[in-house]
Amino acid sequence: MSKIELMDRYIYSFEEQISSSEICKFVDTVFGINLESVLVLDKKSLQAPSSNNMDQSTMSPSRTVIDSYLDLAKHKMTGMEIRKMLNQIFGINLDGISALEKERISLFSKGQWVVQNAKDLFIIHTGIEDVDVTVLPSIYFMEHSGLEGLPSELQNSLSHLGYNHDKKIRGYYFSNPSGMAVTDQFKGQTIGAIIEVIRKSYSDL
Template structure:
């Protein structure tokens, strides 16, 4: 009886090995393909924090403690929520200033992001714009506000190099300080995090680290010489990691380094043949926590510093 199973078992082993080899080859081919995640897991309904909801309710002329219109609020574009928040806080102009400052300093058009998130499928990976934001200098309006905050003349260029070398979060703060709205800078960062899920403070520290982050239909941070990409689904519940073309051409390999694979596997990632990348999805059906994202980023930074620092430009 044992001999009857010898050939089928051998064939199964061969097929298994071939499948494994094909999977390895697919890592580079499919990683940057736009696909839709087909998880059947139900996404839990999410609300903005109370400090956001109350002013928004107030802007809609309902009791700030009432939840009767919360479903309507959660269905509205995020840029409308941002505007309503400041309107409800009796600071309508600040909302406009915040949007302009975010675009001028970080390069993020909050109106465009809002439109994308409003129409995109939750479980999809967006096609990210290939445009890279290279700023030699911020707009005149931003520069004047920052210079004023630093105690120099608004038209002086004596510290422009230092300004351009500052973390963007610091430029953001200086701008509002220089325009007599200092107290709004930190609040604005928290409001944008709560509404858009974009951490302006954290992003500021990722420049020149060798990691691109794609989310909300845009590059949160991106350079042509980055080594790895962290790409979130539209609803931020899933995330995939893959090497960049620059990494592939520089190292001659299309796969993630083994150390990176081992580290992210410990965090719960696994290789997904359909997506063509290492993928993780929050089993709770809600956004991947910042703490988890921090561990992912740290594992990549550790590998870059240890093995690929010479490639970071």
């Protein structure tokens, strides 16, 4: 059972609306992401009142925002809806993260490792607010491919997306000139470019 399927079943098991506490606990336990330490991108929701009967002064900003979203829902939210909500609040795409685990791509995001396995070939590193993205070769990849950086075909693909070469880190770097978080579409294009190279040339490493 995938992590997404597990999340859907877990949320479905609640007779009433799931709480922010249970959401944070599940995401931390299953995905290894501590939502309570992640920067809230949706600042407006921090000011929204919540009907949660707990003292909000003792709650993290993350849980306060999640509660405000849950309060606005007129129905019991599904797993898919909650994942969409978390993406809006934190810029964390749990569906995408779950899919990454099979592709040998490590992900460092929101100040913590989200996906990381010993035999991953490439690393995607995003800044705290997702304004900048860096793509790097893993140590495993360099040791087993004989290359000291990203393969040329991946370099070309990333260059077309707007990335620039950084010799110091042996990788490619992109910073959104708008100062805003990069879009899910851009993230998807980056991941797609990496997956294409892995499947074409390095699946046997």
